[in-house]
Amino acid sequence: MAELPKADGTNLFDVVGLKKYFPIRAGLLKRQVGAVKAVDDVNFFVRKGETLGLVGESGCGKTTVGRAMMMLTPPTEGYVFYSTPRQIVRDFAELLRVVRGVNKGKMSRAEALELARLIEKILGSGSCTVDEDKKRQICRGAVAIRAEVQALGPDEKVGGRERAVQDLVDDAMTEIVERYCVNYKRKGEVKRLRGKIQFVFQDPFSSLDPKMLIKDIVAEPIKAQYRYIDRHRWAAKPNPAAKDRMDRPYKVRKPEVIRTRVIQLLEKVGLNVEHMYRFPHEFSGGQRQRIGIARALSVDPEFIVLDEPTSALDVSVQAQILNMLNQLQNEFGLTFLFISHDLSTIRHMCDRVAVMYLGKIAEYADKNELFARPTHPYTEALLSVIPVPDPDLKRDRIILPGDVPSPANPPPGCRFHTRCPLAVGICKVVEPPLIDTGGEHFVACHVRAPAPGIKAQ
Numbered sequence: 001m002a003e004l005p006k007a008d009g010t011n012l013f014d015v016v017g018l019k020k021y022f023p024i025r026a027g028l029l030k031r032q033v034g035a036v037k038a039v040d041d042v043n044f045f046v047r048k049g050e051t052l053g054l055v056g057e058s059g060c061g062k063t064t065v066g067r068a069m070m071m072l073t074p075p076t077e078g079y080v081f082y083s084t085p086r087q088i089v090r091d092f093a094e095l096l097r098v099v100r101g102v103n104k105g106k107m108s109r110a111e112a113l114e115l116a117r118l119i120e121k122i123l124g125s126g127s128c129t130v131d132e133d134k135k136r137q138i139c140r141g142a143v144a145i146r147a148e149v150q151a152l153g154p155d156e157k158v159g160g161r162e163r164a165v166q167d168l169v170d171d172a173m174t175e176i177v178e179r180y181c182v183n184y185k186r187k188g189e190v191k192r193l194r195g196k197i198q199f200v201f202q203d204p205f206s207s208l209d210p211k212m213l214i215k216d217i218v219a220e221p222i223k224a225q226y227r228y229i230d231r232h233r234w235a236a237k238p239n240p241a242a243k244d245r246m247d248r249p250y251k252v253r254k255p256e257v258i259r260t261r262v263i264q265l266l267e268k269v270g271l272n273v274e275h276m277y278r279f280p281h282e283f284s285g286g287q288r289q290r291i292g293i294a295r296a297l298s299v300d301p302e303f304i305v306l307d308e309p310t311s312a313l314d315v316s317v318q319a320q321i322l323n324m325l326n327q328l329q330n331e332f333g334l335t336f337l338f339i340s341h342d343l344s345t346i347r348h349m350c351d352r353v354a355v356m357y358l359g360k361i362a363e364y365a366d367k368n369e370l371f372a373r374p375t376h377p378y379t380e381a382l383l384s385v386i387p388v389p390d391p392d393l394k395r396d397r398i399i400l401p402g403d404v405p406s407p408a409n410p411p412p413g414c415r416f417h418t419r420c421p422l423a424v425g426i427c428k429v430v431e432p433p434l435i436d437t438g439g440e441h442f443v444a445c446h447v448r449a450p451a452p453g454i455k456a457q
């Protein structure tokens with residue numbers, strides 16, 4: 001589990017312990033014989049209004065992270081907190097760490113006390129918006145258990161009370177995740193959230209339905225979301241900050257309102273009214289990606305996952321699309337998760353960058369910090385091969401030996417040890433935790449960012 005930053009306030013998303021395993025099935029009965037560990041215990045956060053870049057080689061799990069955050073693929077494990085007070089996320093992550101560390105049937109007195117303390121701290125906090133009755137009930141339980149366990153001797157096991165502690169932890173975690181985590185919300189609530197989170201797909205050729213007119217493609221999310229847009233976002237309390245934004249179609253089901261909105265959206269992305277009655281095959285790759293962006297914007301989202309939005313386009317068109325995305329972000333106050341395998345694009349677009357390797361985050365920091373001081377050997381290797389526009393500047397390119405191992409059978413310990421030039425004995429056995437090396441620069445490496453209590457040798 002990663003150390004979480006100390007900043008107060010609220011992030012738009014906090015991803016805690018996210019895992020996505022795809023089952024591998026074989027034989028006549030399609031029995032599960034293994035799993036592709038596409039995303040394996042990933043932790044990061046996205047601040048409101050920023051662009052977080054997710055970079056890594058093909059197949060390292062970037063798309064799966066984006067899809068899991070949007071609930072297009074349900075995560076195997078983990079929590080995607082949405083607009084949750086930072087302290088609650090920190091305490092929840094700590095609670096999870098203690099729960100995962102408990103040796104079943106052998107819970108210690110200290111562990112039981114710590115679990116009860118954390119539950120009281122989270123649910124007793126004024127910023128926690130879990131139902132008041134539930135909060136009171138669970139906190140009373142935590143106080144009672146704490147008193148019972150405190151009466152035990154310092155080295156005594158919790159014994160028969162372990163079950164009660166586990167039940168209390170289950171109740172508390174259920175209340176918290178149902179209140180704050182997008183992947184534990186009820187169906188209707190998920191549908192409402194989908195309007196706030198949109199996805200722009202990698203391939204502009206397959207992501208638009210070839211049988212639909214552009215006007216219908218762009219209007220599709222509005223029609224699917226009208227109930228939620230109407231009730232929860234557009235028709236709700238007027239937002240003075242949004243005055244200059246596009247007209248809010250209050251009665252979004254009316255055809256003339258949808259038509260006006262579609263025209264506005266097309267103009268926003270550099271197309272116009274005459275494109276409405278055409279089919280996707282009549283457009284170039286860049287134009288199709290613009291249509292995809294208009295479709296994502298149609299429901300006035302807060303957050304957009306941009307999955308390699310320019311990798312299928314010519315370089316000149318790439319620059320136009322990236323600049324347009326920057327403008328749209330400023331105009332609408334959008335937050336982006338920008339997925340790419342290209343570090344030059346990431347450098348142009350992002351505020352902070354997370355580097356992924358084989359389903360895990362290797363390093364994650366502010367963009368300028370990461371490019372100036374790459375700390376993880378994998379980041380160093382990635383940065384060393386970016387072309388620089390200076391023929392006299394000599395750079396030592398780091399060419400990594402071997403191929404990326406299969407996510408179905410990742411190496412033990414540090415996943416990068418089979419290719420790492422700095423690997424030492426411990427790297428093959430112990431997985432390095434993601435450590436804050438200062439100023440929210442997170443690194444997972446025994447040599448470059450040793451965790452307290454783990455000796456690199």
Ligand SMILES: Nc1ncnc2c1ncn2[C@@H]1O[C@H](COP(=O)(O)OP(=O)(O)O)[C@@H](O)[C@H]1O
Nearest residue numbers: 022036038057058059060061062063064065407
């Ligand atoms: N639906 C799926 N079923 C099985 N394996 C999948 C599925 N989606 C992705 N994977 C596997 O998960 C790993 C990560 O994939 P992905 O997230 O698409 O990587 P990236 O976007 O970084 O290229 C890959 O090994 C891929 O083969």
Ligand code: SF4
Nearest residue numbers: 414417420427445446
């Ligand atoms: S933990 Fe070891 S193998 Fe992994 S990146 Fe650091 S030095 Fe290399």
Ligand SMILES: [Mg+2]
Nearest residue numbers: 062063064307
């Ligand atoms: Mg991908």
